[in-house]
Amino acid sequence: xxxxxxxxxxxxxxxxxxxxxxxxxxxxxxxxxxxxxxxxxxxxxxxxxxxxxxxxxxxxxxxxxxxxxxxxxxxxxxxxxxxxxxxxxxxxxxxxxxxxxxxxxxxxxxxxxxxxxxxxxxxxxxxxxxxxxxxxxxxxxxxxxxxxxxxxxxxxxxxxxxxxxxxxxxxxxxxxxxxxxxxxxxxxxxxxxxxxxxxxxxxxxxxxxxxxxxxxxxxxxxxxxxxxxxxxxxxxxxxxxxxxxxxxxxxxxxxxxxxxxxxxxxxxxxxxxxxxxxxxxxxxxxxxxxxxxxxxxxxxxxxxxxxxxxxxxxxxxxxxxxxxxxxxxxxxxxxxxxxxxxxxxxxxxxxxxxxxxxxxxxxxxxxxxxxxxxxxxxxxxxxxxxxxxxxxxxxxxxxxxxxxxxxxxxxxxxxxxxxxxxxxxxxxxxxxxxxxxxxxxxxxxxxxxxxxxxxxxxxxxxxxxxxxxxxxxxxxxxxxxxxxxxxxxxxxxxxxxxxxxxxxxxxxxxxxxxxxxxxxxxxxxxxxxxxxxxxxxxxxxxxxxxxxxxxxxxxxxxxxxxxxxxxxxxxxxxxxxxxxxxxxx
Numbered sequence: 084x085x086x087x088x089x090x091x092x093x094x095x096x097x098x099x100x101x102x103x104x105x106x107x108x109x110x111x112x113x114x115x116x117x118x119x120x121x122x123x124x125x126x127x128x129x130x131x132x133x134x135x136x137x138x139x140x141x142x143x144x145x146x147x148x149x150x151x152x153x154x155x156x157x158x159x160x161x162x163x164x165x166x167x168x169x170x171x172x173x174x175x176x177x178x179x180x181x182x183x184x185x186x187x188x189x190x191x192x193x194x195x196x197x198x199x200x201x202x203x204x205x206x207x208x209x210x211x212x213x214x215x216x217x218x219x220x221x222x223x224x225x226x227x228x229x230x231x232x233x234x235x236x237x238x239x240x241x242x243x244x245x246x247x248x249x250x251x252x253x254x255x256x257x258x259x260x261x262x263x264x265x266x267x268x269x270x271x272x273x274x275x276x277x278x279x280x281x282x283x284x285x286x287x288x289x290x291x292x293x294x295x296x297x298x299x300x301x302x303x304x305x306x307x308x309x310x311x312x313x314x315x316x317x318x319x320x321x322x323x324x325x326x327x328x329x330x331x332x333x334x335x336x337x338x339x340x341x342x343x344x345x346x347x348x349x350x351x352x353x354x355x356x357x358x359x360x361x362x363x364x365x366x367x368x369x370x371x372x373x374x375x376x377x378x379x380x381x382x383x384x385x386x387x388x389x390x391x392x393x394x395x396x397x398x399x400x401x402x403x404x405x406x407x408x409x410x411x412x413x414x415x416x417x418x419x420x421x422x423x424x425x426x427x428x429x430x431x432x433x434x435x436x437x438x439x440x441x442x443x444x445x446x447x448x449x450x451x452x453x454x455x456x457x458x459x460x461x462x463x464x465x466x467x468x469x470x471x472x473x474x475x476x477x478x479x480x481x482x483x484x485x486x487x488x489x490x491x492x493x494x495x496x497x498x499x500x501x502x503x504x505x506x507x508x509x510x511x512x513x514x515x516x517x518x519x520x521x522x523x524x525x526x527x528x529x530x531x532x533x534x535x536x537x538x539x540x541x542x543x544x545x546x547x548x549x550x551x552x553x554x555x556x557x558x559x560x561x562x563x564x565x566x567x568x569x570x571x572x573x574x575x576x577x578x579x580x581x582x583x584x585x586x587x588x589x590x591x592x593x594x595x596x597x598x599x600x601x602x603x604x605x606x607x608x609x610x611x612x613x614x615x616x617x618x619x620x621x622x623x624x625x626x627x628x629x630x631x632x633x634x635x636x637x638x639x640x641x642x643x644x645x646x647x648x649x650x651x652x653x654x655x656x657x658x659x660x661x662x663x664x665x666x667x668x
Contacts, residue, residue: 088215092134095294099126102305115173122165129158137216152219160196166239213291265303269296318360342483348459349376365424420455427464463628496613518576526550555589558598570609584621
């Protein structure tokens with residue numbers, strides 16, 4: 084049983100230490116991440132000292148065991164304070180926590196308990212043993228101090244339960260419920276087998292299941308904190324106004340922009356943020372937003388699966404850090420503006436209902452704080468009924484009736500609307516020089532058609548070839564991994580995906596559009612040019628429109644076939660519809 088006790092403590096120690104480093108590394112400046120790190124340190128101290136204590140034989144002298152017993156109880160005494168710290172820091176740091184004496188007030192009781200453990204016999208007095216090995220013997224006064232400790236511990240649990248009740252009003256209830264459930268699952272039995280066991284059973288020590296509870300808490304809380312983080316966004320106003328005011332949107336209202344490109348929404352937003360600070364949420368990286376739309380100072384929250392030095396948010400985190408970061412920005416900075424671009428992409432990955440709830444919360448907060456919200460979706464990317472729902476969340480709708488204008492491809496990603504037969508000539512005309520070729524065509528034929536300048540990766544279920552092969556159904560795993568490996572070592576090269584429509588035979592459209600977005604982002608960060616060919620007749624018009632909007636630069640070659648995403652029927656009522664005919668890109 085001693086070996087089992089040591090193994091149990093070491094397992095909990097390993098999990099707590101790993102999660103402490105992992106969660107802190109996700110967001111070192113986050114208040115909740117730091118509080119979680121302290122809580123894990125308390126668990127690490129508890130489990131490490133308990134493992135060393137249990138490694139001793141039962142007949143070991145007390146002088147050898149007392150230091151470890153003291154260390155175990157020091158870790159136990161730190162847990163309630165760290166738990167309360169996390170409760171007031173998660174999901175949103177309490178204003179009280181920002182006070183100069185807040186942290187001192189939280190951790191002062193731990194110092195008192197540490198003194199009682201090390202300098203008095205009020206808590207523990209000597210050593211004993213439980214089913215897992217040596218342990219501390221509780222003092223005769225333990226019956227008086229145990230309820231005080233339990234009340235302190237359950238105060239932290241109660242704060243999480245209270246936060247969960249409040250979170251049901253703002254869409255954070257799922258994550259908060261995970262935390263509350265994990266704490267209740269561990270804290271309630273912990274009170275019986277650890278805090279009150281000597282009083283209930285007449286034993287002179289704890290039952291010894293503490294490591295199981297620390298393990299449970301660690302996993303539940305780490306999951307919630309890692310899934311959710313607040314982004315620190317500083318409100319900044321553009322230094323120079325735009326050269327010409329073309330849109331003239333009124334501040335303090337909410338707008339929906341439906342267009343084939345992006346420049347109407349971005350241009351209107353650029354005009355507003357020359358007068359008030361703003362936040363741009365988009366699937367484009369900041370470098371392209373600055374180059375194309377002149378948002379040089381405005382914070383850009385990039386929707387991407389990549390991690391970089393920029394402000395980034397995952398599309399899957401719609402109802403966590405994205406929603407709460409945007410509403411927090413509007414709430415704490417009244418009168419500011421927010422641009423929510425690529426709502427169609429968010430709908431493809433999260434479902435339209437989740438996006439509609441997100442939009443409603445943002446527009447309500449913008450209205451409450453006197454701010455301006457501009458929603459942007461691609462032309463033809465959403466059906467009429469979904470557009471009608473978005474229309475109901477805004478004051479005015481801007482529908483751009485002209486298709487997107489031609490712009491220079493530059494170094495951006497390029498979509499070629501051609502079939503597989505025309506792909507080699509289309510790529511040559513578009514300027515593809517050579518690099519990585521991802522294709523479902525057999526490598527032997529692909530080399531003959533596209534030339535020796537390309538390194539071929541064969542997307543196939545099986546077959547013989549000397550080229551690397553990845554399964555067509557593993558877009559987010561092996562195919563993405565092959566792309567990452569190539570881009571990281573071949574800056575300035577071309578990456579070509581031929582026959583995107585063929586992937587629809589093995590994948591849902593949601594997976595395809597997510598992979599295309601990741602490929603665009605990887606190529607941009609890695610300094611590579613991405614070319615994708617797709618036969619437009621093979622895809623639904625809305626799916627095609629969704630894919631085309633992921634490409635910031637259309638093909639520049641006039642001889643290549645290219646079509647704008649088809650526009651769906653108007654959903655704007657006569658009283659709110661603004662038929663805008665300006666140029667877009």
